[in-house]
Amino acid sequence: MQVHRLGGPGDFDPLLEQARSARVVMLGEASHGTYDYYRLREQVTRRLIAECGYSFVAVEGDWPDCDMVHRSVTGAPDGDADPQTALERFTRWPTWMWANTEVARFCRWLRAWNLDQPEPGRAGFHGLDVYSLWESMQAILDFLGEEDPASLELAQEAYQCFEPYGTRVEEYGLASRFVSARCEDEVVRLLARTRERAAHDGAGSFSAWQNAEVLVGAEKYYRAMVGGGPQSWNVRDTHMADTLDRLLERYGPDAKAVVWAHNTHIGDARATEMNRDGMVNIGQLARQRHGAENVVLVGFGSYQGTVVAASRWGSPAEVMTVPPGRAGSLEERLHTLLPERALLILSQSDRPDWLTDEADHRAIGVVYDPSFEAWGNYVPTRLGDRYDAFVWCDDTTALHPLPASPSTPGEMETYPAGV
Known part of the structure:
Protein backbone atom coordinates (compact mmCIF):
# COMPACT_ATOMS: atom_id res chain seq x y z
CA MET A 1 0.00 0.00 0.00
CA ASP A 129 -29.08 3.94 -15.63
CA VAL A 130 -32.35 2.12 -16.26
CA TYR A 131 -35.08 4.35 -14.81
CA SER A 132 -36.05 6.60 -17.74
CA LEU A 133 -38.79 4.42 -19.21
CA TRP A 134 -41.16 7.20 -20.30
CA GLU A 135 -38.44 9.63 -21.33
CA SER A 136 -36.73 6.94 -23.40
CA MET A 137 -40.06 5.97 -24.93
CA GLN A 138 -40.72 9.55 -25.98
CA ALA A 139 -37.21 9.88 -27.43
CA ILE A 140 -37.80 6.76 -29.56
CA LEU A 141 -41.16 8.04 -30.77
CA ASP A 142 -39.57 11.37 -31.73
CA PHE A 143 -36.68 9.66 -33.53
CA LEU A 144 -38.78 7.18 -35.48
CA GLY A 145 -41.33 9.83 -36.37
CA GLU A 146 -38.58 11.76 -38.17
CA GLU A 147 -36.18 9.06 -39.32
CA ASP A 148 -38.11 5.81 -39.73
CA PRO A 149 -41.90 6.27 -39.90
CA ALA A 150 -42.32 2.67 -41.08
CA SER A 151 -41.13 1.46 -37.67
CA LEU A 152 -43.24 3.91 -35.67
CA GLU A 153 -45.97 1.32 -35.15
CA LEU A 154 -43.59 -0.85 -33.11
CA ALA A 155 -42.93 2.02 -30.72
CA GLN A 156 -46.62 2.87 -30.46
CA GLU A 157 -47.42 -0.74 -29.54
CA ALA A 158 -44.88 -0.61 -26.71
CA TYR A 159 -46.22 2.76 -25.55
CA GLN A 160 -49.82 1.50 -25.50
CA CYS A 161 -48.78 -1.54 -23.47
CA PHE A 162 -47.38 0.61 -20.66
CA GLU A 163 -49.92 3.42 -20.97
CA PRO A 164 -52.56 1.96 -18.58
CA TYR A 165 -50.05 2.27 -15.75
CA GLY A 166 -49.26 5.93 -16.35
CA THR A 167 -46.20 7.25 -14.59
CA ARG A 168 -46.60 4.68 -11.78
CA VAL A 169 -44.77 2.02 -13.75
CA GLU A 170 -44.10 0.03 -10.58
CA GLU A 171 -47.81 -0.83 -10.79
CA TYR A 172 -46.98 -2.57 -14.06
CA GLY A 173 -44.58 -4.82 -12.18
CA LEU A 174 -47.24 -5.62 -9.60
CA ALA A 175 -49.86 -6.40 -12.26
CA SER A 176 -47.47 -8.69 -14.12
CA ARG A 177 -47.33 -11.00 -11.10
CA PHE A 178 -51.04 -11.77 -11.23
CA VAL A 179 -52.26 -11.30 -14.80
CA SER A 180 -50.82 -11.54 -18.30
CA ALA A 181 -49.79 -7.89 -18.35
CA ARG A 182 -46.26 -8.11 -19.63
CA CYS A 183 -44.93 -5.76 -22.30
CA GLU A 184 -41.79 -7.82 -22.89
CA ASP A 185 -42.63 -8.87 -26.45
CA GLU A 186 -43.37 -5.30 -27.53
CA VAL A 187 -40.14 -3.83 -26.20
CA VAL A 188 -38.03 -6.70 -27.56
CA ARG A 189 -39.46 -6.17 -31.07
CA LEU A 190 -38.75 -2.45 -30.80
CA LEU A 191 -35.20 -3.17 -29.60
CA ALA A 192 -34.54 -5.47 -32.56
CA ARG A 193 -35.57 -2.75 -34.99
CA THR A 194 -33.54 0.06 -33.41
CA ARG A 195 -30.52 -2.22 -33.05
CA GLU A 196 -30.75 -3.01 -36.78
CA ARG A 197 -30.81 0.69 -37.68
CA ALA A 198 -27.93 1.49 -35.33
CA ALA A 199 -25.76 -1.04 -37.13
CA HIS A 200 -25.94 1.10 -40.27
CA ASP A 201 -26.68 4.68 -39.19
CA GLY A 202 -25.06 7.34 -37.04
CA ALA A 203 -25.23 8.72 -33.53
CA GLY A 204 -28.97 9.38 -33.60
CA SER A 205 -29.71 5.74 -34.28
CA PHE A 206 -27.30 4.63 -31.57
CA SER A 207 -29.10 6.84 -29.06
CA ALA A 208 -32.46 5.38 -30.13
CA TRP A 209 -30.99 1.89 -29.73
CA GLN A 210 -29.82 2.73 -26.22
CA ASN A 211 -33.24 4.13 -25.34
CA ALA A 212 -34.75 0.85 -26.51
CA GLU A 213 -32.28 -1.03 -24.31
CA VAL A 214 -33.51 1.14 -21.41
CA LEU A 215 -37.08 0.02 -22.13
CA VAL A 216 -36.02 -3.63 -22.04
CA GLY A 217 -34.07 -3.09 -18.82
CA ALA A 218 -36.86 -1.08 -17.20
CA GLU A 219 -39.47 -3.71 -18.07
CA LYS A 220 -37.32 -6.37 -16.40
CA TYR A 221 -36.53 -4.08 -13.47
CA TYR A 222 -40.13 -3.30 -12.54
CA ARG A 223 -41.16 -6.94 -12.77
CA ALA A 224 -38.23 -7.92 -10.54
CA MET A 225 -38.74 -5.05 -8.10
CA VAL A 226 -42.11 -6.24 -6.80
CA GLY A 227 -40.65 -9.67 -6.04
CA GLY A 228 -38.12 -8.25 -3.59
CA GLY A 229 -34.64 -9.66 -3.07
CA PRO A 230 -31.50 -8.84 -5.05
CA GLN A 231 -32.86 -9.44 -8.56
CA SER A 232 -33.94 -5.86 -9.34
CA TRP A 233 -30.55 -4.55 -8.15
CA ASN A 234 -28.84 -7.08 -10.42
CA VAL A 235 -31.02 -6.13 -13.39
CA ARG A 236 -30.07 -2.49 -12.87
CA ASP A 237 -26.31 -2.99 -12.49
CA THR A 238 -26.15 -5.51 -15.34
CA HIS A 239 -27.93 -2.97 -17.54
CA MET A 240 -25.36 -0.33 -16.56
CA ALA A 241 -22.48 -2.72 -17.31
CA ASP A 242 -24.03 -3.64 -20.67
CA THR A 243 -24.46 0.04 -21.53
CA LEU A 244 -20.82 0.70 -20.68
CA ASP A 245 -19.77 -2.13 -23.01
CA ARG A 246 -21.96 -0.79 -25.85
CA LEU A 247 -20.36 2.63 -25.44
CA LEU A 248 -16.85 1.17 -25.51
CA GLU A 249 -17.72 -0.67 -28.71
CA THR A 397 -18.81 19.71 2.84
CA ALA A 398 -22.13 19.52 0.98
CA LEU A 399 -22.32 20.07 -2.77
CA HIS A 400 -24.24 22.93 -4.40
CA PRO A 401 -27.44 21.98 -6.27
CA LEU A 402 -28.48 24.00 -9.32
CA PRO A 403 -31.93 25.57 -9.54
CA ALA A 404 -33.13 22.61 -11.60
CA SER A 405 -36.63 22.12 -13.00
CA PRO A 406 -39.29 20.99 -10.49
CA SER A 407 -38.63 17.33 -9.88
CA THR A 408 -41.00 14.39 -9.87
CA PRO A 409 -40.57 11.78 -7.10
CA GLY A 410 -39.27 9.17 -9.54
CA GLU A 411 -39.25 5.45 -9.04
CA MET A 412 -38.34 3.83 -5.76
CA GLU A 413 -34.92 2.24 -5.82
CA THR A 414 -33.97 -1.05 -4.26
CA TYR A 415 -31.52 -1.88 -1.47
CA PRO A 416 -29.13 -0.29 -0.81
CA ALA A 417 -31.67 2.56 -1.14
CA GLY A 418 -30.77 5.60 -3.10
CA VAL A 419 -27.39 4.52 -4.44
Whole structure:
Protein backbone atom coordinates (compact mmCIF):
# COMPACT_ATOMS: atom_id res chain seq x y z
CA MET A 1 0.00 0.00 0.00
CA GLN A 2 1.16 3.51 -0.83
CA VAL A 3 -0.14 6.67 0.83
CA HIS A 4 0.14 10.03 -0.97
CA ARG A 5 -0.89 13.35 0.53
CA LEU A 6 -3.28 15.29 -1.73
CA GLY A 7 -2.94 19.02 -2.19
CA GLY A 8 -3.67 19.56 -5.88
CA PRO A 9 -4.43 17.79 -9.20
CA GLY A 10 -0.73 16.94 -9.72
CA ASP A 11 -0.80 14.75 -6.64
CA PHE A 12 -2.90 12.21 -8.52
CA ASP A 13 0.11 11.16 -10.62
CA PRO A 14 0.31 7.67 -9.00
CA LEU A 15 -3.33 7.03 -9.90
CA LEU A 16 -2.80 8.19 -13.48
CA GLU A 17 0.11 5.78 -13.79
CA GLN A 18 -2.32 2.98 -12.97
CA ALA A 19 -4.89 4.35 -15.38
CA ARG A 20 -2.67 4.79 -18.45
CA SER A 21 -2.75 1.10 -19.34
CA ALA A 22 -6.36 0.50 -18.23
CA ARG A 23 -9.51 0.58 -20.33
CA VAL A 24 -11.97 1.53 -17.59
CA VAL A 25 -11.50 3.77 -14.55
CA MET A 26 -14.42 3.90 -12.11
CA LEU A 27 -14.48 6.84 -9.70
CA GLY A 28 -16.86 6.42 -6.79
CA GLU A 29 -18.43 8.48 -4.03
CA ALA A 30 -19.62 7.59 -0.55
CA SER A 31 -22.66 9.85 -1.02
CA HIS A 32 -24.48 11.61 -3.85
CA GLY A 33 -24.25 14.97 -2.10
CA THR A 34 -20.64 15.71 -1.14
CA TYR A 35 -18.74 18.59 -2.77
CA ASP A 36 -15.30 17.12 -2.10
CA TYR A 37 -15.99 13.84 -3.92
CA TYR A 38 -17.31 15.61 -7.00
CA ARG A 39 -14.47 18.15 -7.04
CA LEU A 40 -11.68 15.61 -6.66
CA ARG A 41 -13.32 13.27 -9.14
CA GLU A 42 -13.45 16.17 -11.61
CA GLN A 43 -9.72 16.81 -11.17
CA VAL A 44 -8.88 13.18 -11.91
CA THR A 45 -11.25 13.00 -14.89
CA ARG A 46 -9.87 16.13 -16.54
CA ARG A 47 -6.41 14.58 -16.49
CA LEU A 48 -7.65 11.18 -17.70
CA ILE A 49 -9.22 12.85 -20.75
CA ALA A 50 -6.51 15.40 -21.51
CA GLU A 51 -3.42 13.32 -20.66
CA CYS A 52 -4.45 9.68 -21.02
CA GLY A 53 -6.87 9.80 -23.94
CA TYR A 54 -10.04 8.68 -22.17
CA SER A 55 -12.98 8.75 -24.55
CA PHE A 56 -16.08 9.47 -22.48
CA VAL A 57 -17.58 9.82 -19.03
CA ALA A 58 -20.46 7.48 -18.15
CA VAL A 59 -22.46 8.34 -15.04
CA GLU A 60 -25.11 6.81 -12.79
CA GLY A 61 -27.78 8.88 -14.55
CA ASP A 62 -30.56 8.60 -17.11
CA TRP A 63 -29.64 8.24 -20.78
CA PRO A 64 -32.05 10.91 -22.20
CA ASP A 65 -31.07 13.58 -19.66
CA CYS A 66 -27.37 12.90 -20.05
CA ASP A 67 -27.75 12.89 -23.83
CA MET A 68 -28.72 16.57 -23.62
CA VAL A 69 -25.47 17.20 -21.77
CA HIS A 70 -23.54 15.06 -24.26
CA ARG A 71 -24.81 17.12 -27.18
CA SER A 72 -23.75 20.28 -25.40
CA VAL A 73 -20.25 19.18 -24.37
CA THR A 74 -19.47 17.76 -27.83
CA GLY A 75 -20.67 20.89 -29.63
CA ALA A 76 -23.50 19.16 -31.51
CA PRO A 77 -25.55 21.57 -33.65
CA ASP A 78 -28.67 20.99 -31.53
CA GLY A 79 -26.80 21.14 -28.21
CA ASP A 80 -26.97 23.92 -25.64
CA ALA A 81 -24.15 26.44 -25.76
CA ASP A 82 -23.86 26.15 -21.98
CA PRO A 83 -24.00 22.63 -20.49
CA GLN A 84 -25.54 24.06 -17.32
CA THR A 85 -28.68 24.81 -19.33
CA ALA A 86 -29.03 21.10 -20.07
CA LEU A 87 -28.36 20.14 -16.44
CA GLU A 88 -31.04 22.56 -15.24
CA ARG A 89 -33.61 20.65 -17.32
CA PHE A 90 -33.10 17.44 -15.32
CA THR A 91 -36.45 16.62 -13.71
CA ARG A 92 -36.27 13.15 -12.18
CA TRP A 93 -35.71 13.25 -8.45
CA PRO A 94 -33.05 13.50 -7.06
CA THR A 95 -32.02 16.22 -9.49
CA TRP A 96 -29.08 17.32 -7.35
CA MET A 97 -27.09 14.18 -8.19
CA TRP A 98 -26.11 15.70 -11.55
CA ALA A 99 -27.74 19.13 -11.61
CA ASN A 100 -25.15 20.78 -9.37
CA THR A 101 -22.50 23.42 -9.80
CA GLU A 102 -19.69 20.87 -9.50
CA VAL A 103 -20.88 18.87 -12.53
CA ALA A 104 -21.68 22.08 -14.42
CA ARG A 105 -18.10 23.29 -13.93
CA PHE A 106 -16.69 20.02 -15.23
CA CYS A 107 -19.03 20.00 -18.25
CA ARG A 108 -18.09 23.55 -19.14
CA TRP A 109 -14.45 22.53 -19.07
CA LEU A 110 -15.24 19.45 -21.18
CA ARG A 111 -17.05 21.52 -23.80
CA ALA A 112 -14.15 23.98 -24.03
CA TRP A 113 -11.66 21.12 -24.31
CA ASN A 114 -13.76 19.32 -26.92
CA LEU A 115 -14.19 22.36 -29.14
CA ASP A 116 -10.40 22.41 -29.58
CA GLN A 117 -10.45 18.77 -30.76
CA PRO A 118 -11.51 17.27 -34.11
CA GLU A 119 -15.05 15.89 -33.85
CA PRO A 120 -14.05 12.19 -33.83
CA GLY A 121 -11.79 12.82 -30.83
CA ARG A 122 -14.30 14.63 -28.63
CA ALA A 123 -15.08 13.09 -25.24
CA GLY A 124 -18.71 12.26 -24.51
CA PHE A 125 -20.97 12.33 -21.46
CA HIS A 126 -23.50 9.51 -21.11
CA GLY A 127 -26.01 8.02 -18.67
CA LEU A 128 -25.90 4.36 -17.67
CA ASP A 129 -29.08 3.94 -15.63
CA VAL A 130 -32.35 2.12 -16.26
CA TYR A 131 -35.08 4.35 -14.81
CA SER A 132 -36.05 6.60 -17.74
CA LEU A 133 -38.79 4.42 -19.21
CA TRP A 134 -41.16 7.20 -20.30
CA GLU A 135 -38.44 9.63 -21.33
CA SER A 136 -36.73 6.94 -23.40
CA MET A 137 -40.06 5.97 -24.93
CA GLN A 138 -40.72 9.55 -25.98
CA ALA A 139 -37.21 9.88 -27.43
CA ILE A 140 -37.80 6.76 -29.56
CA LEU A 141 -41.16 8.04 -30.77
CA ASP A 142 -39.57 11.37 -31.73
CA PHE A 143 -36.68 9.66 -33.53
CA LEU A 144 -38.78 7.18 -35.48
CA GLY A 145 -41.33 9.83 -36.37
CA GLU A 146 -38.58 11.76 -38.17
CA GLU A 147 -36.18 9.06 -39.32
CA ASP A 148 -38.11 5.81 -39.73
CA PRO A 149 -41.90 6.27 -39.90
CA ALA A 150 -42.32 2.67 -41.08
CA SER A 151 -41.13 1.46 -37.67
CA LEU A 152 -43.24 3.91 -35.67
CA GLU A 153 -45.97 1.32 -35.15
CA LEU A 154 -43.59 -0.85 -33.11
CA ALA A 155 -42.93 2.02 -30.72
CA GLN A 156 -46.62 2.87 -30.46
CA GLU A 157 -47.42 -0.74 -29.54
CA ALA A 158 -44.88 -0.61 -26.71
CA TYR A 159 -46.22 2.76 -25.55
CA GLN A 160 -49.82 1.50 -25.50
CA CYS A 161 -48.78 -1.54 -23.47
CA PHE A 162 -47.38 0.61 -20.66
CA GLU A 163 -49.92 3.42 -20.97
CA PRO A 164 -52.56 1.96 -18.58
CA TYR A 165 -50.05 2.27 -15.75
CA GLY A 166 -49.26 5.93 -16.35
CA THR A 167 -46.20 7.25 -14.59
CA ARG A 168 -46.60 4.68 -11.78
CA VAL A 169 -44.77 2.02 -13.75
CA GLU A 170 -44.10 0.03 -10.58
CA GLU A 171 -47.81 -0.83 -10.79
CA TYR A 172 -46.98 -2.57 -14.06
CA GLY A 173 -44.58 -4.82 -12.18
CA LEU A 174 -47.24 -5.62 -9.60
CA ALA A 175 -49.86 -6.40 -12.26
CA SER A 176 -47.47 -8.69 -14.12
CA ARG A 177 -47.33 -11.00 -11.10
CA PHE A 178 -51.04 -11.77 -11.23
CA VAL A 179 -52.26 -11.30 -14.80
CA SER A 180 -50.82 -11.54 -18.30
CA ALA A 181 -49.79 -7.89 -18.35
CA ARG A 182 -46.26 -8.11 -19.63
CA CYS A 183 -44.93 -5.76 -22.30
CA GLU A 184 -41.79 -7.82 -22.89
CA ASP A 185 -42.63 -8.87 -26.45
CA GLU A 186 -43.37 -5.30 -27.53
CA VAL A 187 -40.14 -3.83 -26.20
CA VAL A 188 -38.03 -6.70 -27.56
CA ARG A 189 -39.46 -6.17 -31.07
CA LEU A 190 -38.75 -2.45 -30.80
CA LEU A 191 -35.20 -3.17 -29.60
CA ALA A 192 -34.54 -5.47 -32.56
CA ARG A 193 -35.57 -2.75 -34.99
CA THR A 194 -33.54 0.06 -33.41
CA ARG A 195 -30.52 -2.22 -33.05
CA GLU A 196 -30.75 -3.01 -36.78
CA ARG A 197 -30.81 0.69 -37.68
CA ALA A 198 -27.93 1.49 -35.33
CA ALA A 199 -25.76 -1.04 -37.13
CA HIS A 200 -25.94 1.10 -40.27
CA ASP A 201 -26.68 4.68 -39.19
CA GLY A 202 -25.06 7.34 -37.04
CA ALA A 203 -25.23 8.72 -33.53
CA GLY A 204 -28.97 9.38 -33.60
CA SER A 205 -29.71 5.74 -34.28
CA PHE A 206 -27.30 4.63 -31.57
CA SER A 207 -29.10 6.84 -29.06
CA ALA A 208 -32.46 5.38 -30.13
CA TRP A 209 -30.99 1.89 -29.73
CA GLN A 210 -29.82 2.73 -26.22
CA ASN A 211 -33.24 4.13 -25.34
CA ALA A 212 -34.75 0.85 -26.51
CA GLU A 213 -32.28 -1.03 -24.31
CA VAL A 214 -33.51 1.14 -21.41
CA LEU A 215 -37.08 0.02 -22.13
CA VAL A 216 -36.02 -3.63 -22.04
CA GLY A 217 -34.07 -3.09 -18.82
CA ALA A 218 -36.86 -1.08 -17.20
CA GLU A 219 -39.47 -3.71 -18.07
CA LYS A 220 -37.32 -6.37 -16.40
CA TYR A 221 -36.53 -4.08 -13.47
CA TYR A 222 -40.13 -3.30 -12.54
CA ARG A 223 -41.16 -6.94 -12.77
CA ALA A 224 -38.23 -7.92 -10.54
CA MET A 225 -38.74 -5.05 -8.10
CA VAL A 226 -42.11 -6.24 -6.80
CA GLY A 227 -40.65 -9.67 -6.04
CA GLY A 228 -38.12 -8.25 -3.59
CA GLY A 229 -34.64 -9.66 -3.07
CA PRO A 230 -31.50 -8.84 -5.05
CA GLN A 231 -32.86 -9.44 -8.56
CA SER A 232 -33.94 -5.86 -9.34
CA TRP A 233 -30.55 -4.55 -8.15
CA ASN A 234 -28.84 -7.08 -10.42
CA VAL A 235 -31.02 -6.13 -13.39
CA ARG A 236 -30.07 -2.49 -12.87
CA ASP A 237 -26.31 -2.99 -12.49
CA THR A 238 -26.15 -5.51 -15.34
CA HIS A 239 -27.93 -2.97 -17.54
CA MET A 240 -25.36 -0.33 -16.56
CA ALA A 241 -22.48 -2.72 -17.31
CA ASP A 242 -24.03 -3.64 -20.67
CA THR A 243 -24.46 0.04 -21.53
CA LEU A 244 -20.82 0.70 -20.68
CA ASP A 245 -19.77 -2.13 -23.01
CA ARG A 246 -21.96 -0.79 -25.85
CA LEU A 247 -20.36 2.63 -25.44
CA LEU A 248 -16.85 1.17 -25.51
CA GLU A 249 -17.72 -0.67 -28.71
CA ARG A 250 -19.31 2.45 -30.17
CA TYR A 251 -16.23 4.60 -29.48
CA GLY A 252 -13.91 2.02 -31.02
CA PRO A 253 -11.31 -0.62 -30.15
CA ASP A 254 -9.01 1.88 -28.42
CA ALA A 255 -11.77 3.53 -26.38
CA LYS A 256 -11.33 4.19 -22.67
CA ALA A 257 -14.12 4.96 -20.21
CA VAL A 258 -14.42 6.94 -16.99
CA VAL A 259 -17.39 5.91 -14.83
CA TRP A 260 -18.89 8.08 -12.08
CA ALA A 261 -21.14 6.22 -9.65
CA HIS A 262 -21.66 5.49 -5.98
CA ASN A 263 -19.12 3.29 -4.21
CA THR A 264 -21.84 0.67 -3.85
CA HIS A 265 -21.89 0.31 -7.63
CA ILE A 266 -18.21 0.63 -8.50
CA GLY A 267 -16.53 -1.15 -5.58
CA ASP A 268 -16.31 -4.89 -6.36
CA ALA A 269 -19.39 -6.48 -4.75
CA ARG A 270 -17.45 -9.69 -4.07
CA ALA A 271 -15.54 -7.86 -1.33
CA THR A 272 -18.72 -6.89 0.55
CA GLU A 273 -21.80 -8.44 2.12
CA MET A 274 -23.57 -7.82 -1.20
CA ASN A 275 -21.92 -10.96 -2.50
CA ARG A 276 -23.46 -13.02 0.30
CA ASP A 277 -26.86 -11.60 -0.66
CA GLY A 278 -26.43 -12.67 -4.28
CA MET A 279 -25.84 -9.17 -5.64
CA VAL A 280 -23.45 -8.04 -8.37
CA ASN A 281 -22.40 -4.55 -9.44
CA ILE A 282 -20.71 -2.79 -12.32
CA GLY A 283 -17.27 -2.84 -10.68
CA GLN A 284 -17.36 -6.61 -10.33
CA LEU A 285 -18.79 -7.10 -13.81
CA ALA A 286 -16.16 -4.83 -15.38
CA ARG A 287 -13.34 -6.78 -13.75
CA GLN A 288 -14.87 -10.06 -14.92
CA ARG A 289 -15.54 -8.87 -18.48
CA HIS A 290 -12.43 -6.78 -19.18
CA GLY A 291 -9.89 -8.31 -16.81
CA ALA A 292 -8.88 -6.87 -13.46
CA GLU A 293 -5.64 -5.57 -14.97
CA ASN A 294 -7.66 -3.35 -17.35
CA VAL A 295 -9.98 -1.87 -14.73
CA VAL A 296 -9.15 0.62 -11.96
CA LEU A 297 -11.75 0.94 -9.19
CA VAL A 298 -11.38 4.04 -7.00
CA GLY A 299 -13.43 4.44 -3.84
CA PHE A 300 -14.01 7.66 -1.89
CA GLY A 301 -14.70 8.19 1.80
CA SER A 302 -14.69 10.65 4.68
CA TYR A 303 -14.84 10.77 8.46
CA GLN A 304 -17.34 13.62 9.06
CA GLY A 305 -18.82 16.76 7.52
CA THR A 306 -22.01 17.80 5.75
CA VAL A 307 -23.96 16.30 2.85
CA VAL A 308 -26.95 17.08 0.62
CA ALA A 309 -29.62 14.39 0.97
CA ALA A 310 -33.34 13.99 1.70
CA SER A 311 -35.07 12.70 4.80
CA ARG A 312 -37.40 10.47 2.76
CA TRP A 313 -38.02 9.52 -0.85
CA GLY A 314 -39.16 12.46 -2.98
CA SER A 315 -38.57 15.08 -0.26
CA PRO A 316 -36.64 18.31 -0.91
CA ALA A 317 -32.88 18.21 -0.59
CA GLU A 318 -31.35 19.58 2.58
CA VAL A 319 -27.90 19.97 4.06
CA MET A 320 -27.36 17.38 6.79
CA THR A 321 -24.56 16.79 9.28
CA VAL A 322 -22.52 13.61 8.77
CA PRO A 323 -21.37 12.47 12.22
CA PRO A 324 -17.90 11.02 12.85
CA GLY A 325 -17.40 7.49 11.58
CA ARG A 326 -18.64 4.97 14.09
CA ALA A 327 -16.34 2.92 16.30
CA GLY A 328 -14.56 0.11 14.49
CA SER A 329 -15.36 1.43 11.02
CA LEU A 330 -12.91 1.97 8.20
CA GLU A 331 -13.69 5.66 8.50
CA GLU A 332 -12.55 5.73 12.13
CA ARG A 333 -9.34 3.87 11.27
CA LEU A 334 -8.48 6.10 8.31
CA HIS A 335 -9.18 9.18 10.42
CA THR A 336 -6.45 8.10 12.82
CA LEU A 337 -3.96 6.97 10.15
CA LEU A 338 -4.16 9.46 7.28
CA PRO A 339 -3.71 13.17 6.63
CA GLU A 340 -6.70 15.39 5.84
CA ARG A 341 -6.56 14.52 2.12
CA ALA A 342 -4.88 11.34 0.91
CA LEU A 343 -4.68 8.90 -1.99
CA LEU A 344 -4.17 5.23 -1.17
CA ILE A 345 -2.82 2.93 -3.90
CA LEU A 346 -4.00 -0.51 -2.81
CA SER A 347 -1.44 -2.85 -4.36
CA GLN A 348 -1.70 -6.60 -3.96
CA SER A 349 1.55 -6.68 -1.99
CA ASP A 350 2.63 -5.02 1.26
CA ARG A 351 -0.91 -4.79 2.60
CA PRO A 352 -1.63 -4.44 6.31
CA ASP A 353 -4.19 -6.81 7.78
CA TRP A 354 -6.87 -4.13 8.06
CA LEU A 355 -7.02 -3.88 4.25
CA THR A 356 -8.02 -7.52 3.93
CA ASP A 357 -10.09 -7.87 7.12
CA GLU A 358 -13.78 -7.02 6.92
CA ALA A 359 -14.84 -3.72 8.50
CA ASP A 360 -17.82 -1.37 8.19
CA HIS A 361 -17.58 1.21 5.37
CA ARG A 362 -20.07 4.09 5.24
CA ALA A 363 -22.49 4.43 2.31
CA ILE A 364 -24.87 7.42 2.24
CA GLY A 365 -27.70 7.38 -0.30
CA VAL A 366 -29.98 10.16 -1.52
CA VAL A 367 -32.22 9.27 1.45
CA TYR A 368 -30.26 9.66 4.68
CA ASP A 369 -30.95 9.78 8.39
CA PRO A 370 -27.82 10.50 10.47
CA SER A 371 -29.52 9.02 13.54
CA PHE A 372 -29.27 5.58 11.91
CA GLU A 373 -25.47 5.69 12.08
CA ALA A 374 -25.45 3.42 15.14
CA TRP A 375 -26.85 0.46 13.18
CA GLY A 376 -27.21 1.41 9.51
CA ASN A 377 -25.54 3.30 6.63
CA TYR A 378 -22.53 0.96 6.53
CA VAL A 379 -21.49 -1.91 4.24
CA PRO A 380 -19.09 -4.58 5.62
CA THR A 381 -16.09 -4.37 3.28
CA ARG A 382 -12.61 -5.71 2.61
CA LEU A 383 -11.17 -2.42 1.42
CA GLY A 384 -8.09 -3.82 -0.32
CA ASP A 385 -10.20 -6.22 -2.42
CA ARG A 386 -13.04 -3.84 -3.14
CA TYR A 387 -10.95 -1.07 -4.71
CA ASP A 388 -7.63 -0.55 -6.49
CA ALA A 389 -7.24 2.90 -4.97
CA PHE A 390 -9.02 5.04 -2.39
CA VAL A 391 -9.39 8.81 -2.01
CA TRP A 392 -9.70 9.98 1.58
CA CYS A 393 -11.26 13.29 2.68
CA ASP A 394 -11.30 13.56 6.45
CA ASP A 395 -13.79 16.45 6.69
CA THR A 396 -16.18 17.14 3.81
CA THR A 397 -18.81 19.71 2.84
CA ALA A 398 -22.13 19.52 0.98
CA LEU A 399 -22.32 20.07 -2.77
CA HIS A 400 -24.24 22.93 -4.40
CA PRO A 401 -27.44 21.98 -6.27
CA LEU A 402 -28.48 24.00 -9.32
CA PRO A 403 -31.93 25.57 -9.54
CA ALA A 404 -33.13 22.61 -11.60
CA SER A 405 -36.63 22.12 -13.00
CA PRO A 406 -39.29 20.99 -10.49
CA SER A 407 -38.63 17.33 -9.88
CA THR A 408 -41.00 14.39 -9.87
CA PRO A 409 -40.57 11.78 -7.10
CA GLY A 410 -39.27 9.17 -9.54
CA GLU A 411 -39.25 5.45 -9.04
CA MET A 412 -38.34 3.83 -5.76
CA GLU A 413 -34.92 2.24 -5.82
CA THR A 414 -33.97 -1.05 -4.26
CA TYR A 415 -31.52 -1.88 -1.47
CA PRO A 416 -29.13 -0.29 -0.81
CA ALA A 417 -31.67 2.56 -1.14
CA GLY A 418 -30.77 5.60 -3.10
CA VAL A 419 -27.39 4.52 -4.44
